[in-house]
Amino acid sequence: MSPESRVHLSRSAPAAYKALAAFSTTVGSLAASSAIEPRLSEIVQIHTSQINGCAFCVRVHVDRAVKIGLGADVIAQIPVWRESGVFTDRERAGLELAEAYARIHDGGVSDELYDRVGGILSEDEYVALSWILVAINAFNRVAIAGRYAVPPREDLQGEDRDAAAGSAW
Template sequence: MAQLRVHLSKSEPTAYKALDAFSREVGRIARDNGVDDRLKELVLLHCSQLNGCAYCARIHSDRALAAGITYDDLAQLPVWRESGVFSERERAALELAEAHTFIHRAGIPDDVYDRVGAVLSESEYLGVSWLSVSINAFNRVVIAGKYPVPPREGDESAPAGQA
């Protein structure tokens, strides 16, 4: 039987509320710096995918669909480098989001900084960077707590016996 995990957001709600407030402020910063909902959700979902955070991936898949991102776009997101469905701006944001997610490997390498900076404005760079920092923090809280992601009721795409 799996051992129950400490639930960080319930065990220290003031810290979680501060993280939530930080996330809301980051959303405002991103919006004010020219990052639209489509780009925001692509960044948040991709970071969650890279971190293996199923809980956040579900949340941001739903929000992505609400922001007008298509099912095809969602399917292409993990392979964005090989796909032609994303704009140059989206590709730059995804590359920056990956650099932030894997920052422990090499920081933000100069070639990434230069490539992304040639496409995104400084304001957009700031917005995407703060979104990446925020979602990476949330991913760590959720992954550490092993938040469950059960099948949805009535999900016809689930294998037989799984819905």
């Protein structure tokens, strides 16, 4: 079955997708009011999308990361963050938490991880970052289940162009 013959969830149930987008907007406001930096937010969303295998969301969040000033070196280091020196302690905590949320089926957030992250992030920051991770995992599942296409950039149209520009949610 080709991606074109699959049901496109956001087009087939726009009210549900709009609710997910509104949820994401609420999460973004929570993150901003909790001092979660846009750089941290984009790094964890890229990493979550990489782990989940969501090419569509990787592209969207790499584009957003570039817009806020992340360079190719930082973006390229995300999958190997443990061996890299380009991330702050906050970003490392976020990346580790992103892995736990993406692999929630492997035991969730362990007490050790919770304590480690809690020693770096405030409770409000932990809560906001957790909601960011819940939201990106939801978007990953929508895009992966629907096999959302990742065409060459010159072929981006409509909703795909809006998502890449950050105006879809």
